Amino acid sequence: MLTSAVTDWTPTAAPSAPAEDGDGDLVRSAANGDMAAFEGLYRRHVGRVHGVIARLVGGHAGRAEDLAQEAFVRAWQALPSYRFESAFSTWLHRLAVNTALMELRARRSRPQASDDEDAFETIGSVDSAGHVTALSMDLERAVATLPPRARAVLVLHDVEGWKHEEIAAELGMAVGSSKAQLHRARGLLRSRLGGHHDA
Amino acid sequence: MTHEHDNDSMTASAGDFPDSLRWQLRSLRRDVAPERDLWPAIAERIAATPQMAARPAPAWRRFAPLATAAALALAIGLAWQLRPAPAPGPDFEGRLLTAEADAMTREYQAALFELNHGVGARAPQELHVLDRSAAQIRTALRRDPDARFLLERLQRTYERRLELTQRLAQPTLTS
Numbered sequence: 001m002l003t004s005a006v007t008d009w010t011p012t013a014a015p016s017a018p019a020e021d022g023d024g025d026l027v028r029s030a031a032n033g034d035m036a037a038f039e040g041l042y043r044r045h046v047g048r049v050h051g052v053i054a055r056l057v058g059g060h061a062g063r064a065e066d067l068a069q070e071a072f073v074r075a076w077q078a079l080p081s082y083r084f085e086s087a088f089s090t091w092l093h094r095l096a097v098n099t100a101l102m103e104l105r106a107r108r109s110r111p112q113a114s115d116d117e118d119a120f121e122t123i124g125s126v127d128s129a130g131h132v133t134a135l136s137m138d139l140e141r142a143v144a145t146l147p148p149r150a151r152a153v154l155v156l157h158d159v160e161g162w163k164h165e166e167i168a169a170e171l172g173m174a175v176g177s178s179k180a181q182l183h184r185a186r187g188l189l190r191s192r193l194g195g196h197h198d199a
Numbered sequence: 200m201t202h203e204h205d206n207d208s209m210t211a212s213a214g215d216f217p218d219s220l221r222w223q224l225r226s227l228r229r230d231v232a233p234e235r236d237l238w239p240a241i242a243e244r245i246a247a248t249p250q251m252a253a254r255p256a257p258a259w260r261r262f263a264p265l266a267t268a269a270a271l272a273l274a275i276g277l278a279w280q281l282r283p284a285p286a287p288g289p290d291f292e293g294r295l296l297t298a299e300a301d302a303m304t305r306e307y308q309a310a311l312f313e314l315n316h317g318v319g320a321r322a323p324q325e326l327h328v329l330d331r332s333a334a335q336i337r338t339a340l341r342r343d344p345d346a347r348f349l350l351e352r353l354q355r356t357y358e359r360r361l362e363l364t365q366r367l368a369q370p371t372l373t374s
Contacts, residue, residue: 033250035242042238047230054231065233072241073248080251081294081344098343139223158224169339172348186216193220 023088031079038079042072045089049096055155056100058144063103071099097156101170104148142192146185153178154185251294297344300337300353326367329360 023044029037049071054064075095082091143151143159152171156162157178162170164178171178333356340349 031250035245038245039238039242042241046237047232050233050237051229051231055227061234065235065237068233069237069241069244072237073244076241076245077248077250078344081297094342139220140227143224143227154224158221159227161225161228165335166338169335170342190216190220 024084027079027082027084027088030076031082038072038076041075041088041092045092046072048089049092052093052096052155052160053100055143055159056097056104056152058146058148058151059140067100067103068096071096074099097160097170101152104152108148138193139189142189145192146188150181150185150188153181154189157182158186294344296347296350297340300340300350303350303354303357304333304337325363326360329356329363332356333360 023041026037026040026044030041046068050064050068053067053071054061057063057067071092075092078095082088143154146154149171153167156167156170157164164175164182167173168175168178173181333353336349336353336356340346340353343349
């Protein structure tokens, strides 16, 4: 979890970037304005960033790509505030989720917004890994057609592994509401899968 | 993210949500490359986008610590209302909000420290709930330093915490 990642960083402190992701040098260079280093970070992480955004927006390829682009621009702006207290990939993942949720909130406030009607036509584009089974594609399509808010909670909880407290804070809702949305999303998901996943 | 599911939700769902479906959902967490290279557009945008500047000291932090907790609360409220408008730009805004949240927390904690002497062991559950809420909001604010609504929510939470603490402390202080 990204906590305390944007406060109390002192430049003189020994950087303790998690070594396992190997991003430390690129992050430090990019935070000093090195665009080539930032491109390196982009190449490393674009799949993960785009992946979580695509799941959150229901597989709308164009929107997911636009939001992934936006997330990287925001990351560039915010990089000097990254404090090496969590993995860069974790920090970036949080930022990507936040970018997608901001867009979902904005669309929610627009009465003419269409969120899901073209999901079935666009969700197939996420199958770029080449190893997606037909069953998981059915599941992916079903998730994509959930109402945006319920989908966001289900994706964050059941796919990304977030806790309700984190989801509630990110979505600006009560913890109980997050649990209720998850219950609703799971029920809708099972009904849309047509009973193939009965216990 | 690699968080484990919290036990309550797993337990709550165990009866009506099959494990097979739960694991298939988890398997959806994978990298998905975009169909087009996004870098050229990103490079064009960030070339014209300044990174975060040095953190400025928010004006409201210049207020000196006040003598009493009640006066502190009043000063914090005033300083919040009179704070200068932040400079444009989400990067600047994010750092400013984070700095304001940190400073606000320190000031409120100082005020609450004074008052807690008057509350002692009588602190009700509501105080703990408000403390947890403040902690959750601060966590959310660290994740999203641009979310001004979170800072405002944090301020409201601290105000309620301070107000409740003052009410609880009053009988002791006047006795």
